[in-house]
Amino acid sequence: YLYRKGKTPRRPPPKKPSSTQTDPVGVYCRVRPLGAEDEECCIEVISSTTIQMHIPEGFKTNRNGEYKETQYSFKKVFGVSVSQMELFEHVAKPLVDDLIQGKNGLLFTYGVTGSGKTFTMTGSPGQGGLLPRSLDMIFNTISPYQAKRYVFKTDDKNGMEVQSEVDALLERQRRENNSSVPKTPSTRLKVDPEIADMIKPEEACKLEGVDDDSSYSVFVSYVEIYNNYIYDLLEETQEDAIKPKPPQSKILREDQNHIMYVAGCLEVEVKSAEEAFQVFWRGQKKRKVANTRLNRESSRSHSVFIIKLAQAPLDADGDTVLQDKNQISVSQLCLVDLAGSERTGRTGAEGTRIREAGNINQSLLNLRTCIEVLRENQMFGTNKMVPYRDSKITHLFKNYFDGEGKVRMVVCVNPKADDYEETLLVMRFAEMTQEVEVARPVDRPIYGFTPGRRYRNQAFKDELLPPLPSCELTDPHDDLTLPRLIEALQNRQRIKQMMTEECNETVNMMKSMLQELDGNLISKENFIQEQNGKLLEKDKIIQSNKAEIERLEKKAKMQEHKIDILQKTTKIFEDDKRSLQQELETREQRLQRELSEKRRMEQRMNGVISDTQFKWEKECERRVNALQLEMQNKLWVKDEKLKQLKAIVTESKSPLRPEPPPRQDRLPPQRSISPSPVPTTTPVRPLHRRSRSAGGEKWVDHKPSSNLDLGTVLQPVIPNAIQVSAPSEKALSKCDRYVLTHQEVASDGEIQTQLIKGDVIKTRGGGQAVQFTDIETLKQELTAVPRYQTCSVAVEMRAGSNMGPGYEHHGVTKRRKP
Incomplete structure (x- = not known):
C-alpha cells in the first residue's frame, strides 16, 4: 500500500448498482x-x-x-x-x-x-x-x-x-518493424x-x-x-545469468x-x-x-x-x-x-516454504473473514466494515x-x-x-442504431461492386495480374460515375419537387396567416375571459378563505363551549358531592355530639351519684360515731335515758335501719380474703402511660404489685408473675381493654424472660338510655380460665333498650 504524508483527499463514494435484485x-x-x-x-x-x-x-x-x-x-x-x-x-x-x-x-x-x-x-x-x-x-x-x-x-x-x-x-507496422524476428501467420x-x-x-x-x-x-x-x-x-524480463533481476x-x-x-x-x-x-x-x-x-x-x-x-x-x-x-x-x-x-x-515445509504457507493461510483466512462480515451485515442488518484491504486477493475482487x-x-x-x-x-x-x-448486474444499454447494418453494407458492396481479383504477384514476368486488376478498377470507376450521374439526376428531380412544394407552401402560408389573424382575435377574447375567470377565481378563493376562517372560529367557539360545559358539569358534580359529604359529615357530627353529650351527662350523673353516695356514707359513718359517742356519754350519765331515733335524712340510701342492741365496744370491719391468687406470688403491673381511664366499675387490683410504665430487668427479677394492660379500638369503635398475663422465668444467662399464659378482656359498650333508668350488670366469666390477681373478668356492660 502507498502511504502519503498529510490527508488524502476524499473520493466520491463508489457507484451502487441500480438493480435491487x-x-x-x-x-x-x-x-x-x-x-x-x-x-x-x-x-x-x-x-x-x-x-x-x-x-x-x-x-x-x-x-x-x-x-x-x-x-x-x-x-x-x-x-x-x-x-x-x-x-x-x-x-x-x-x-x-x-x-x-x-x-x-x-x-x-x-x-x-x-x-x-x-x-x-x-x-x-x-x-x-x-x-x-x-x-x-x-x-x-x-x-x-x-x-x-x-x-x-x-x-x-x-x-x-x-x-x-x-x-x-x-x-501494426511499427510493432512488426521493432521486432527483431519477423512474425508470420504460421509462427x-x-x-x-x-x-x-x-x-x-x-x-x-x-x-x-x-x-x-x-x-x-x-x-x-x-x-x-x-x-x-x-x-x-x-x-x-531480460535474462541475466550473472545477476538476475527480480x-x-x-x-x-x-x-x-x-x-x-x-x-x-x-x-x-x-x-x-x-x-x-x-x-x-x-x-x-x-x-x-x-x-x-x-x-x-x-x-x-x-x-x-x-x-x-x-x-x-x-x-x-x-x-x-x-x-x-x-x-x-x-x-x-x-x-x-x-x-x-x-x-x-x-x-x-521448512524455511521459505513455511513463510509461503503462512502467507497463503493468512490470505485465505482474510477471505473467510470478509465473507463472514458480509454475511453478518446482510442477515442481521449491521454495517460493519469489510476488511478487504487486509489482503491483496480480497482487495482486488x-x-x-x-x-x-x-x-x-x-x-x-x-x-x-x-x-x-x-x-x-x-x-x-x-x-x-x-x-x-x-x-445482480444491470444490463448494458442498447444503442440507437438500426440493426443489421453489417449485413446491409456487405450486401450492398457485393451487389454493386464486382470483387477484386487476386493481386498477389508470384512471378516477376506475370503480365496478367496487373491488367486484370486495372480492368477491375476501371469497371469500378465506371460504376462509380454511373452512380454519380444517377445521384445527380435524383437530386435535380428532388429540387423540382421542392420548388413545386414551395409554391404550394406560399399559398398555404397566406391561408395560414389569415387563420392566424382570426386566431389572434380569438386569443384576445380568450385572454379577456381568462382574466375574468382569474378574477372570479381569486374572489372565490378569498371567500373560501373567509369561510375557512369562520369555520375555524366557529369550531374554536364550539370547542370552548363544550369545554366550559364539561367544566360546569364537573363543578356541579363536585359541588353536589361536597354538599352530600357535608350533610353526611353534619349527621355524623350530630351523632357524635349527641353520643358525646349523652356520655358526659351519664358520666357527670355517675360522678354526682358516686359523690353523693360517698358523702352519705361519710355522714352515716359520722352519725354512727356520734351515736356511739352519745350512747357512751348518756350511758355514763343516765343509763335509764332512752336513745333518740336517728334522723331520716342521715340514713344511707336504699338501707333500712333495724333496731340493734347498744354496742359495748368499738366496731371493727372484718377482713376478707379476696381470692386464691392473692397468695405468695408477686406481680409486675405494667400499665403504659398512654392508657385511658375509662371509669370502669370492675378494676383489677393486685396487692403488693410493682407498678411500672415500662418493664425493667430489676422489676422482673423481684416478681414471679407479669401482667400487661393493653387498650385497643374494637371493630365497633369502642375501646377494649386486655390484661395479658405471663410467668417470669429465669434464663441460663442470668436474665429473666416472660412466658405469656392467659389474656383477660374487658369490653364496655355505651348505649343511649333515658336518664335515671336503672340498669342491670352482668359479669360473664370465661370458662376454664385461671383467676388472676384479684379476679378475672370478661364482661360486657349492657343497658336495656327503652
Missing part, C-alpha cells in the same frame, strides 16, 4: 477420485446437491467423539465420474454468456492442497478445464465479428479507446505441444444471438499473488468507475483461443510452484487470469467501428486458482462482492481420510459463502 454466491463441489482403491474414503455423494462427511476411524478414538457425521448442500455436486465438459456447462458457461452480453464475472477454485483445483481450472490434453473451454467458447462466438488488431487500445487506466483502421495499420499460430488438443472438436460450444452490429476484441492478462505481492506473469511487484489502483485493477499489468490482445491459451501457458511456466510432501507441484501463489472483452457498435453505415469512447463496453471474466490451505506439520458481477466458487475436495480436518473447514466456509447475497 440479488443472487446468492453460486458454490459448487467437485470430488476428485482417490489415489488408491484401498485408501479410506471420508466423503460420500448422496445426491446431486448433497454430500456427507464420514468420520475416519482414527478420529473417533483420538478425538473422543468430537467430530460427527454431517451433510453439506451445494448448488450442485460433481462426483468422480463427472467430465470436464459437464462441469463447464453448469459452472463457467453462464459466466461466458454474461461476458459477451457485457457483464462481469468471477470464478475461483478453493480447497486444500492436492484437491484438484489446478486440474479443474486448466485441465490436461484432451480434458481441458474451465479456462481453455471459456476461451474456446468466446472465440467461437465472436470470430466473425472481431475488429482488426490494435483498433481497440488500452489506455493504462483500466479503460479502452478506439482508433481508426489507418492508425491501427500504422501501429504466430504455432501451438506449444504441451497444450495441444486441450478441447476435442465435438465438445466445442458457441453462443447464439450475439450482436452482429458490434465489433469485438479480446485482451488477456495473467498475474499471481505471492506472499501478498502482485507479480505480472506476462511481463518480459520481478517488480505491481500495485492496486482504482479507476474512475471505482473498480480495482492492477496498475502496469500487461494486457495482450489475442485473436484466437489457441493464441490466448498460449499466452496463458507462457505465464503458467513462471508461476511459483514447489514440491511438498502432499503435492509434487504445489501452487505457492494465487493465480488470476483476466479475460477482458471490449465491444463497440459499428457506425450508421455498418462499415467501421464507431469512434466514441462513451459507446465502448468493457466486460471481464476473472478465473482465479487459489493456492491450497495446508498445515506445515503435514507438508514438512471487492467490486464483485459489492455488485459488479456474478460470483461462482468451485470447492474441490479430496475424499481421503488424511485430509478430513482441512476438508471439514473448507465445507464450513463453503456453507457460509452460499448465504452471501450479491447484487
